[in-house]
Amino acid sequence: MGLVFLSIFIVSLLAAGLALLLVIAERFIANYGSCEIEINKDKKVTVQGGQPLLGALVNEKIFIPSACGGRGTCGYCKVKVTEGGGVILPTETPFLTKQEQDAGVRLSCQLKIRNDLKIEIPEELLSVKEYQCVCTKIEDLTHDMKRFRFELQDPPQIEYVPGQYVQLLCPPYKGSPEEVYRAYSIASDPAQKNIIDLIIRLVPNGICTTWCFEHLKEGDPVKINGPYGDFGLTDSQAPMVFIAGGSGMAPFVSILHYMEHTGNSRQVKYFYGGNQVRDLCLDEEMKRFEKALTGFEYVPVAADPAEGEQWDGQRGLVTEAVQKAYSDLSGHEGYLCGSPGMIDAAIKVLTSMGMNEGQIYYDKFA
Amino acid sequence: MSLNQEMWAALVVCFSAVFTQNILLTTFLGMCPFTSVSREVKTSMGLGAAVVFVMTCTTILNWMAYHWILVPLGLEFYRFILFIIIIAAFVQFVEMLIDRYSPKLYQNLGIFLPLITVNCAILGASLFMVIRDYTLIVTVGWGFGAGLGWFLAILAMAGIRQKLNAARIPAGLQGPGITLIIAGLMALAFIGFTGVLG
Numbered sequence: 001m002g003l004v005f006l007s008i009f010i011v012s013l014l015a016a017g018l019a020l021l022l023v024i025a026e027r028f029i030a031n032y033g034s035c036e037i038e039i040n041k042d043k044k045v046t047v048q049g050g051q052p053l054l055g056a057l058v059n060e061k062i063f064i065p066s067a068c069g070g071r072g073t074c075g076y077c078k079v080k081v082t083e084g085g086g087v088i089l090p091t092e093t094p095f096l097t098k099q100e101q102d103a104g105v106r107l108s109c110q111l112k113i114r115n116d117l118k119i120e121i122p123e124e125l126l127s128v129k130e131y132q133c134v135c136t137k138i139e140d141l142t143h144d145m146k147r148f149r150f151e152l153q154d155p156p157q158i159e160y161v162p163g164q165y166v167q168l169l170c171p172p173y174k175g176s177p178e179e180v181y182r183a184y185s186i187a188s189d190p191a192q193k194n195i196i197d198l199i200i201r202l203v204p205n206g207i208c209t210t211w212c213f214e215h216l217k218e219g220d221p222v223k224i225n226g227p228y229g230d231f232g233l234t235d236s237q238a239p240m241v242f243i244a245g246g247s248g249m250a251p252f253v254s255i256l257h258y259m260e261h262t263g264n265s266r267q268v269k270y271f272y273g274g275n276q277v278r279d280l281c282l283d284e285e286m287k288r289f290e291k292a293l294t295g296f297e298y299v300p301v302a303a304d305p306a307e308g309e310q311w312d313g314q315r316g317l318v319t320e321a322v323q324k325a326y327s328d329l330s331g332h333e334g335y336l337c338g339s340p341g342m343i344d345a346a347i348k349v350l351t352s353m354g355m356n357e358g359q360i361y362y363d364k365f366a
Numbered sequence: 367m368s369l370n371q372e373m374w375a376a377l378v379v380c381f382s383a384v385f386t387q388n389i390l391l392t393t394f395l396g397m398c399p400f401t402s403v404s405r406e407v408k409t410s411m412g413l414g415a416a417v418v419f420v421m422t423c424t425t426i427l428n429w430m431a432y433h434w435i436l437v438p439l440g441l442e443f444y445r446f447i448l449f450i451i452i453i454a455a456f457v458q459f460v461e462m463l464i465d466r467y468s469p470k471l472y473q474n475l476g477i478f479l480p481l482i483t484v485n486c487a488i489l490g491a492s493l494f495m496v497i498r499d500y501t502l503i504v505t506v507g508w509g510f511g512a513g514l515g516w517f518l519a520i521l522a523m524a525g526i527r528q529k530l531n532a533a534r535i536p537a538g539l540q541g542p543g544i545t546l547i548i549a550g551l552m553a554l555a556f557i558g559f560t561g562v563l564g
Contacts, residue, residue, distance in 0.1 A: 003440075006439065007441050010435070010444075011444055011447060011448065014431075014435070014448060014451070015451055018451060018452065018455035019455075021455065021459065022455060022462075025459055025462050025463075029462050029463055029466050030462050030465070032466075087470070087473050089473075
């Protein structure tokens, strides 16, 4: 019996001693002091060293887009480091082209701050802010899509280009121990500067969508940051083809509101696809836009309407509907939003019909 | 044994650990990184150097812990647990140290350190040291030699695999398959050293 206690005591003592040693080492060796980051040659911030650059910038309210939450898997959080970055890590190389590596572009989530840094980030990211909002309305659009309305509290207004997206902060909840950010396109009227609508489709086992669908209630506070992205209308007068599937509807709602306010009469055909009729949303709003916008035509397409579903619209894939509607697409611009599979298929069809690849703009769901 | 004799014994043990009793090729310990990180000479050098360093240091630390703590208390059977936590803590500590003071070395060596915490060759070296009753000085020779032997084996393997890139290997044998066959052939070749130390 004595041996049991003695051995437990000794092993625990040794383990505790080693743990203590590591804690002390962490405190004194892994302490990098404070470091200064110079941003775009003018702004300077002082941060605690030893942490990843991405996290340090977020703490300073500078939001670099990142979809994976700093795990080095999405490759979005690229930042140009002109001084003090050290060597590129093996975890970064898969995401950086040769030109980017030569220019000093780094993944900010992988770069640990060890000393003073000089970095360059696009000016528009500096206008990215964090917004404190309240969820004021949750609306069912289809069986697996909802529209969430967030009213901005602080700051009270947001400026964005229709087509851009925001990141929604999903707080820790039962089953998901960490904060994560997820990107969603803005689906609201840009003239209402105090409101952000998001159209979210439930992804089975998705961390953020599950939270939105099962935990988020009207009246709850939420945090978003943005705006990000370069998806949006060009200045040309070329006729346009919009193609979307599912919650890819979102950016087009915002774009159509904007076109209505600016009296834009460009020719647009909007092909919106779903598997069944029950997957299609916002039919009434689209009908209203058809009346309000002279050049706009809405073409909902159901691939495979279920038995008993009332459907007098087009059947088949969206790409087939596009092929039916046009014979030649040269001189047209294409705007696509949806799953990567749908977008790749659509790009193939559009280019085969004569559309210039440089005039196809898209927003792929990562 | 006098100090001189011990030094000599350490040298012999070191030599035999590299060639005749190569820990990788005679006992097949540490196979996992051996097969997965031996694609390029450069990375295998980094991993090999990390193994040499960690093996030398941990065998010495474990010798001290075993002979100065466990043996006097009669707790020799706890060596497995103790060796593992000492190895893990030591690797963590070293990683922190070089991350802080030598980013360049961290680049080349540091990223491999967490990988070899759980390498069974490291634990194996410490256990052999106990089974074979080495003294502290001989243990230094053993730890260093065993690490160097592992380093040599993975370096040779990486060199061979780089050559193999140009070879046409049947689909079913590509990757780990052909690597294991080569390891077997290398082990046979190393048996040739057995007579050297008589």
